Amino acid sequence: MRQQLIQALVALLLIAAILLGVEFGVREGYLKAYEFPPASRIAQGFVELTTVGFPTGVTIWTHTFVTVMRILKGYVAAIVIAVPLGLLIGAVPVLDKMTAPLIVFFRSVATLSLLPLAIVWFGAGELTKVILIGYGCFWVMLSNVIAGVKYVDPALIRAARSFRVSGWTLYREVVLPAALPRMFAGARVALGVGFMVIVGAEMIGTIQGLGALIMEARSFYRSEITVIGMLVIGVLGFLISSGLAAFERLLLPWGGGSSEASR
């Protein structure tokens, strides 16, 4: 506890020192405000974003809301499809063997490299963005669900069999709970992927969303606004990830490896 406090204090001091250094550096002309936006400019930018908006009329709240909704749509759709599919593939060795190379292939394709093709197929609107996020999240989640089911500790399966538990009961009461920690870990990694994809996906065909905000600010040399966009994405990712962790603790009170999964 005390050590954590000291660590937090050191981190805060470090950040404060950097901010002060930049502020001073810009004021004295050693640094360009465009390259290193000082804290005072960032604060002004934030006020502008909450009132006037950037571009005019689109406040930071709108950007944030739009981005969160896009991520949620793609993410939830990916999870809803990946979980049952993974549970099935993981349980049937033949299916697993057949799909393994495909899954590795599709997972390895960097999602944003699909952007041009996706625009051709689905247009430059909302659908493309949600589908790209869904794509990125889906393969990560799928491979984690499959691995969770496949790599259940064989000792646990033996133990269950020694009590004459087999078949569907074995799957439901042993394989499934044993796979949950891995599935939660997958859900968190997938969320991270969603955040990575969104910024790229929003750089085209929209002026709403945090990715669009960053892109738009860049073309107007408003680097303090891009910094705010980055910060909001970071804070969002942190909040949602913490929410998932809390949900996991609630659902897996036995502590199924949440500490390892949080890294």
Add this chain to the structure above:
Amino acid sequence: MSRTGPERASSAAGAAPMIDIRHVRKQFDVRGGGEALVLDDINLSIAANQFLSIVGRSGCGKTTLLNIIAGLDAASGGEVLIAGRRVVGPGQGQGMVFQQHALFPWLTALENVVFGARSLPLAKAEKIDRARELLQLVGLEASAGKYPREMSGGMQQRIAIARALALDPDILLMDEPFGALDELTRIEMQQELLRIWEARRKTVVFITHSIGEALTLSDRVILLAPHPGRVARDIAIDLPRPRSRTDRRFNEFYEQIWSGLSS
């Protein structure tokens, strides 16, 4: 042959055996072709309520033999009879305690023991009553609500014993159950096991690589020789309990087993 041959030990054990191991052989397919003979013509008659230990070097086939008795693995040749019935699977009177406890981490101590009775045609409430009784037997009724992670190694192994007793088996098969415990806990657990064995009167097949442990516990010690696994010696331990490690005859037995192992 040893001074106390198989004839003497089995005649001391009584007439109708609880476990009858007849010409059991086991070979595994070796990667890259061929087969490895792990057990060769194992013959053992184990009387009801006998406490039998199997001692042998690592890799000599002890676990393989126990799994065959448990009905978790099939023999390549020969057969195992339990109370005259041929073993075709688990749940024919065998209860199993594994080396790494193999408790279900998502279930509490009580729930783990209830799981042991999973295949019994009893009402849930009756299973819970039975589980509570077993927790009491192993002295852990106060820890009923704890998860395995929250318990020490010794407590986990007690829960595993309680769980193995949930189907009220005639036979307790134990695969190096105390191997991972520290010396003090180990000695405590040996006393505990003897107490349970006396309270519930089971036939016990106990695997260990500790000669001292085998001598402290058993009516009979089997030495398994490696490559392929076969019965090298069969020694009746006719010492009164509780046994003292400083007793002269205890040490004579120790020497006898040690010479059998190192020859």
